[in-house]
Amino acid sequence: MKCPYCSALDTKVINSRPSEDGVAIRRRRECLQCGRRLTTYERAQLEPLMVIKRSGRKEAFSPDKLLKGLQLATEKRPITLEVLRTFAYGFEDEVGLLEITSSEIGRRAMAFLKPLDEVAYIRFASVYQEFDSLERFIEEIRGLKDKEGG
Ligand SMILES: [Zn+2]
Structure with missing residues (x-):
């Protein structure tokens, strides 16, 4: 020093x-x-969880982004924000890895939603699986909602 x-x-x-x-x-x-x-x-500096996207690009895991995706999938469904928040903010610790693929995040989110609410699960699953990022998923869900008339 x-x-x-x-x-x-x-x-x-x-x-x-x-x-x-x-x-x-x-x-x-x-x-x-x-x-x-x-x-x-x-x-001690915690290593951020890195997300490997389908494109191969990496970015730091964002619990806010995950939470946003879950909120959109569970809108008007009987699931409290607290439950989603606990999952999103506990995700990094739960995973216990340094890297995870975006599709694995989606798979885990689906496994989390399935026993909670079937509609939310299907919304998430049907849309998320087509996309390589939560951003694109969020855009798509927004688009669907617009078609439904909000
Ligand atoms: Zn000196």
């Missing part, structure tokens, strides 16, 4: 302990050249 005061390359750790919230390690360091002290925090 380079000293921010004098740019010396050697600083030594004089004390190390967890931060108050326990999510970081707080280290007090002392510069071996100028003797000044500094504090650094070391945190």
